[in-house]
Amino acid sequence: MKNKLNILNWKPDRSSFPDMGEDGKPVISLDSEKFIKVWQGPNHPGITGNMSLELTISGDEVVESKTHVGYLHRGFEKLFERRRYIQCFPTCIRMCVPEPDTNEYNLARGVEELDGIEVPEMANWLRMIVLEMARLQVLLRMVPGQAGTMGLGLGVQWGMYYRELILDRMEELTGARIYHMYILPGGVRGLLPDGFKQRLEENLVKIEGFLKDIDKLILHNAVFKKRAIGIGHIPKDWVDQYGIVGPVARAAGYQRDVRKDYPYLYYDQIDFDYNIEHDSDMFARFLVRRKDLETTLDILRQIMAKMPDKGEIRAETPNVLHWKIPKGETYVRCESSRGEYGFYMVADGSEFPRRINLRGPSYTHAIAVLEKLLVNANISDVSAIMLSLATCPPEIER
């Protein structure tokens, strides 16, 4: 019996491996034959998006990690300088592929704020529906995906099926599966189709059933718990120091949710709560996202109950070919599935934007936080930690 316990508590003796320098950091020399340099990505199935990690490992522990990005750099911010405001819309949604609607919403809101356009009520409700549906489809990928990074692929397959249902509704509403181009400055492109609410409600009921399956499959899964609890722990004082936002900050016990802190659209009329956990490890982040799924379903139902049936969906905008926006600057933000997602916009009074700068949550999550978090992690946990931070490289490099 004693022997068995010893096996459970066994930890490798790494006291002299790697050698520690005087400053407490490991002395890394590839010639000492104690280290291997391994590249994870860009060509790697465990990478979220297309980035690469330069890992120096000792045994199976990571000693040093460096993030390399730029594989998806398209120079959006340069392209915006050559495009009129209306031309920016189809371009900007490609900045973050899994959740494009936050991009179009942010840009539309920035333009409206700078030019002082009032958006009709109905359009705002429709925007909320699209934003929440986008959040839902991302979470349906991400929540089972957390277990998928540990080899439990079944949940991912299930999640994909339910995500397709939401994409069907998206297609019905906007005409496209991924890139919707639904939100325009001054409003949205179309009304809800007939019977849309009923069909969406049917899908939501199905997804609720799926949540129970997730609980059975993942949440009460001993292997998942063993590999997720206590792994990837982010100390609480990192949150402000590193600019951590969204579910990762909420998993550390902070009340950070743009929808409640800086209410936009009609989120102040919706009744929902911060989803908070306190352990700040991979499991806590999973729980937060799992609760976010429920909250999103709830919010969607509230929106459908509260929104009017019809109304004006597009405010009058100037001739888009000669639309000059007065000089000014603003920072607009909204809550994406990964956290605060903001646009810093500067207009110079011409037809072209002077500067549009995207600040996504991954900008710190994937570089400053991940590089620190991976030190001393096991190499098999690397992709799980990456997914639990929800890194999305396109929004780092634009």
Next chain:
Amino acid sequence: MEALLDRLKTRFGVFDFEQKKTYQSFCSVDKLSLVSLVTYLKATEGFKVLVLISVVDWIEDGKFQITYLLNNPELKTDIGIRTFISRDNEEMESIHDLWEHAPTFQREIREMYGINFPGSPRVDESFLLEGWDDIPPMRREFDTKKYSEDTFFPRPGRKTNDPAEYMKQKLYPDEK
């Protein structure tokens, strides 16, 4: 916000104050007092979160505008601090010791605009581009269309429907 502005005015000589939204305001400050202002805001006024560092290229005035956007999570307010540096002398004091993710911003700005931040860790490593040998691409004088046409191979026979002409016909037929 007003009280805060008065304090900043007397201590750091902040000018060009403008408040767009109830929770967001922008102000300008001299290049030399920027770091002390940011340090003061972080330590004393509770602006603990650095949201972004961004650069705007005002080529007509020969200036770069660097914007530091700070956020106070308790009071839920933002303050954007603008500072202007000359386009010829592209150097700015680094704030890498204040926030852990500030070096990332500075590394990107160094690559995209050529503004140097002496002392910032890994600031000279390439961030997004690899083997770039032209002028920094985000500067206004860099012409991305010309570069693309010279470097890559545009497919011939591309029918160019000028979108502006097309929209004029479709949307605004009355306009001459």
Next chain:
Amino acid sequence: MAEEKENITGMHDDKFLAPENKKRIVIGPEGEEIHVDPLQDYFCTERPQTSEPRNKTVEKFLNWARAESLWVLGFGTGCGSIEIPPLLSPRFDAYRFGVAMRATPRQSSVIIISGYLAVKTLKRAIRSYEQMQNPKFVIALGSCTINGGMYWDSYNTINRLDHYLPVDVYVAGCMPRPEAILSGFNKLKERIRAGRAEGANEYITNLDWYKANQKKIIKDWNMPDYNW
């Protein structure tokens, strides 16, 4: 011919090489000096050869076999890769067409260039493509690979993929729906069965032209010309 040999083995500027790839002298356990040139020693520097078809019947059988097991390299190079997971999920189920994802280039026969290619990714895509075993095929998704698409004037994305890699099938759209990708796979199968998917041989025949195009935009060329 001699010049071509030079081209394939000759190395370029050392300044771009990572420290572990530079020429160096290693002192052995008994004090002897060993000259190490990783790019010569770790890679095969011989010029690749085209593979000639066998007799007609065998080739027909082989082509059928190739067409029915398309193993795809799991390398999402652009936004199109968001539609690849749905392709392998219950609704579209590409497995029934013999399409499966593989983790390494050595095991796969198809590389999907899923959208725009930044210059930095192009370098990795070329390496991955060259490491794949013959026969190998390229599917290009999205309008970005055809003429640059949305990013036709961007300074960091290529405009035409067929100048850098031999493309077998283009799937148009931004982004192509999963059904379109499935139809692209079926088109590729038709091409393979008809014996027209000779991209790998074409690449080797025109290697110098491809390499010149690639080197024009990859400024820090720090790898052998053909990575086996």
